[in-house]
Amino acid sequence: MVEVAFQGxxxxxxxxxxVSAFGPExxxxxxxxxxxxxxxxxxxxxxxxxxxxxxSLTGSIHRNYDLLMEHGIHIVGETEVRVSHxxxxxxxxxxxxxxxxxxxxxxxxxxxxTLRTLLPSAELVPVYDTAGSAVILREEGHRDAAxxxxxxxxxxxxxTVLAESLEDSPENYTRFLVLGRKPVVPExxxxxxxxxxxxxxxxxxxxxxxxxxxRGIDLTKIESRPLRGRRWEYLFYVDFAGxxxxxxxxxxxxxxxGRTTLLRVLGSYPRMAR
Amino acid sequence: MVEVAFQGxxxxxxxxxxVSAFGPExxxxxxxxxxxxxxxxxxxxxxxxxxxxxxSLTGSIHRNYDLLMEHGIHIVGETEVRVSHxxxxxxxxxxxxxxxxxxxxxxxxxxxxTLRTLLPSAELVPVYDTAGSAVILREEGHRDAAxxxxxxxxxxxxxTVLAESLEDSPENYTRFLVLGRKPVVPExxxxxxxxxxxxxxxxxxxxxxxxxxxRGIDLTKIESRPLRGRRWEYLFYVDFAGxxxxxxxxxxxxxxxGRTTLLRVLGSYPRMAR
Numbered sequence: 177m178v179e180v181a182f183q184g185x186x187x188x189x190x191x192x193x194x195v196s197a198f199g200p201e202x203x204x205x206x207x208x209x210x211x212x213x214x215x216x217x218x219x220x221x222x223x224x225x226x227x228x229x230x231x232s233l234t235g236s237i238h239r240n241y242d243l244l245m246e247h248g249i250h251i252v253g254e255t256e257v258r259v260s261h262x263x264x265x266x267x268x269x270x271x272x273x274x275x276x277x278x279x280x281x282x283x284x285x286x287x288x289x290t291l292r293t294l295l296p297s298a299e300l301v302p303v304y305d306t307a308g309s310a311v312i313l314r315e316e317g318h319r320d321a322a323x324x325x326x327x328x329x330x331x332x333x334x335x336t337v338l339a340e341s342l343e344d345s346p347e348n349y350t351r352f353l354v355l356g357r358k359p360v361v362p363e364x365x366x367x368x369x370x371x372x373x374x375x376x377x378x379x380x381x382x383x384x385x386x387x388x389x390x391r392g393i394d395l396t397k398i399e400s401r402p403l404r405g406r407r408w409e410y411l412f413y414v415d416f417a418g419x420x421x422x423x424x425x426x427x428x429x430x431x432x433x434g435r436t437t438l439l440r441v442l443g444s445y446p447r448m449a450r
Numbered sequence: 451m452v453e454v455a456f457q458g459x460x461x462x463x464x465x466x467x468x469v470s471a472f473g474p475e476x477x478x479x480x481x482x483x484x485x486x487x488x489x490x491x492x493x494x495x496x497x498x499x500x501x502x503x504x505x506s507l508t509g510s511i512h513r514n515y516d517l518l519m520e521h522g523i524h525i526v527g528e529t530e531v532r533v534s535h536x537x538x539x540x541x542x543x544x545x546x547x548x549x550x551x552x553x554x555x556x557x558x559x560x561x562x563x564t565l566r567t568l569l570p571s572a573e574l575v576p577v578y579d580t581a582g583s584a585v586i587l588r589e590e591g592h593r594d595a596a597x598x599x600x601x602x603x604x605x606x607x608x609x610t611v612l613a614e615s616l617e618d619s620p621e622n623y624t625r626f627l628v629l630g631r632k633p634v635v636p637e638x639x640x641x642x643x644x645x646x647x648x649x650x651x652x653x654x655x656x657x658x659x660x661x662x663x664x665r666g667i668d669l670t671k672i673e674s675r676p677l678r679g680r681r682w683e684y685l686f687y688v689d690f691a692g693x694x695x696x697x698x699x700x701x702x703x704x705x706x707x708g709r710t711t712l713l714r715v716l717g718s719y720p721r722m723a724r
Contacts, residue, residue: 232681235512236674349681378691381672382656382663389656396682398655400672407506407623408670417652 181205181213181222187307187329189257193352194226195328197255210240214247217355224252225355230397231259232349234282240353241401241413244371244442251369251443253354261287261342263294264310264335265322271338276301278309279324287324287342294339298322310335351448359443366419367396367447370429373403373411373438380435381412387431388416391424411438419444455479455487455496461581461603463531467626468500469602471529484514488521491629498526499629504671505533506623508556514627515675515687518645518716525643525717527628535561535616537568538584538609539596545612550575552583553598561598561616568613572596584609625722633717640693641670641721644703647677647685647712654709655686661705662690665698685712693718 180202182190191204205222207213217225227243230236244251261283265274274295277284281302284291291298301321303309309323310333322338323329330337353369374380388395397415418425420441433439454476456464465478479496481487491499501517504510518525535557539548548569551558555576558565565572575595577583583597584607596612597603604611627643648654662669671689692699694715707713 230676230682232676233678235676238509238512347679347681351682378666378668379663381669382659385656385659389653392652394652395655397684398672398674400674402504402506402509404507405621407621408504408625410671 177201177203178223179203179205179221181207181216181225183207183210183213183227184305185307185311185329187310187325187332188305189259189326189350190226190228190352192326192328193228193255193257193350196257197226197253197352197354198224210243214243214249214355217249217357218247220357223356225249226352227355228350229353230351232347233286233345236399238399238401241399244413245401245411249355250357250359251353251445252356252360253445254351254367254448255354256349256351256448259286259343259348259350260326260340261306261324262327262330262337263322263339263342264313264325264330265338266313266317266319267334267336269319269322269336269338271295273320274298274322274338276318276321277324278303278312278321280304280306280309283324286344286348289344290342354445360445361421362419362444362446365417365447366422366444367415367417368420368425368444369413369415369442371411371413371438371440371442372432372436373409374436376409383435384412384432387428391428393418393425393428417447451475451477452497453477453479453495455481455490455499457481457484457487457501458579459581459585459603461584461599461606462579463533463600463624464500464502464626465581466600466602467502467529467531467624470531471500471527471626471628472498484517488517488523488629491523491631492521494631497630499523500626501629502624503627504625506621507560507619510673512673512675515673518687519685523629524631524633525627525719526630526634527719528625528641528722529628530623530625530722533560533617533622533624534600534614535598536601536604536611537596537613537616538587538599538604539612540587540591540593541608541610543593543596543610543612545569547594548572548596548612550592550595551598552577552586552595554578554580554583557598560618560622563618564616628719634719635695636693636718636720639691639721640718641689641691642694642699642718643687643689643716645685645687645712645714645716646706646710647683648710650683657709658686658706661702665702667692667699667702691721
């Protein structure tokens with residue numbers, strides 16, 4: 177059984193992502209922080225790690241881009257999870273008993289309009305984690321409060337579902353990366369993630385994208401992050417369709433190498449279906 | 451006297467940025483949130499607004515990119531502030547009296563190593579704001595606690611400086627944008643900020659950078675943000691050297707317009723000296 181590290185309590189959306197990537201038969205390793213997920217994979221305590229990398233509404237989780245650069249870890253897969261929030265309570269608690277709603281600040285924000293209709297006078301209480309809000313109700317036995325978390329948290333902690341689909345925007349998806357110690361050779365449609373830096377001269381980024389454009393290779397994402405110690409210079413994280421095992425992608429990377437001051441392949445992996 | 455809105459308490463680093471942009475004779479308008487700063491400029495309560503847009507260590511303040519898109523506000527200037535943290539206390543309090551250190555979580559993190567040497571047993575207490583931590587000491591009269599904030603907060607609240615340059619990394623700069631209701635015509639070296647979206651086809655971003663590369667126009671920043679309602683598609687925020695009043699920049703923008711599905715100029719403004 178594969179052991180998969182993720183940030184958050186049991187039942188977190190990252191655990192849903194781990195199940196979506198590996199199936200229900202995983203041994204979950206909940207971690208307190210993202211650096212701990214990277215460390216668990218690096219030192220072998222976990223076979224794989226799963227980290228969120230971007231949300232369709234709020235954008236990238238930039239801290240995890242920085243951690244990809246700091247660790248010699250490989251990206252071996254990606255998966256996405258529709259973020260659907262449930263209103264959870266201890267069994268027997270009814271909607272009209274709820275005076276307080278606990279969850280991660282971002283989840284509370286994502287459900288703000290719905291909550292105002294459903295529970296106009298309830299106090300919103302920010303806590304450290306979505307699944308963690310269910311843990312608090314369970315451990316402290318609150319019968320005047322509800323938690324906002326995902327379906328997996330509801331099942332793990334045996335909570336009653338008072339309401340479903342609380343999120344104000346249904347287009348709420350999070351994309352996750354799967355991390356491993358060894359690179360994989362993807363079969364079928366693949367994606368590759370790289371990071372590079374270029375000389376700080378006019379046209380430098382344009383020249384770095386040229387090897388891909390010339391070969392019709394589709395860039396699916398570009399993200400810039402500060403280059404430490406070089407004020408207002410940047411690292412570029414780029415995802416493209418294709419694998420380093422394909423000739424045209426290898427050629428593009430070879431050409432790119434000559435135009436960069438730093439280039440690292442973070443991984444080629446199966447591309448998720450749309 | 452110009453009235454300048456910024457997020458945070460009096461003495462915040464954003465107020466330092468406002469003074470750096472407009473000189474010491476400003477009427478400061480502290481706001482609780484970034485949207486409130488945009489609103490204060492839009493409805494005329496303030497002449498200008500000042501918002502942080504990126505930090506040299508932690509990267510962009512992405513929320514403010516989204517707000518630039520949501521509001522019809524113009525960027526009319528930029529400035530940068532060296533983020534230097536001071537250890538502040540009420541007059542008469544000595545370093546050996548300090549049991550707790552209050553500040554914004556990011557400031558506490560940025561001073562972690564120094565604090566461990568200086569005050570190894572002090573408790574670190576996260577609060578909502580750097581300057582706000584000085585306000586708390588002042589209002590609640592704590593004589594066993596210190597605050598971490600900037601020099602301006604020390605002066606405004608009449609605090610004693612127990613230690614200077616607490617930040618672990620000296621390369622800690624924040625770049626701020628100045629917002630106004632009307633565009634300006636910059637004299638001398640200029641910078642322009644734009645936002646665009648392109649068709650989701652291979653080579654699209656490359657083709658959007660081409661009009662600048664072909665004219666030797668230097669891109670100083672590119673940032674991607676989610677395009678709402680189009681999962682895993684992006685808006686690109688680009689800064690380039692030059693002004694919309696220069697022919698070659700106007701030509702580049704004209705050419706770019708034909709390659710984008712959306713293009714907006716956020717402003718041309720004097721480029722800060724390096």
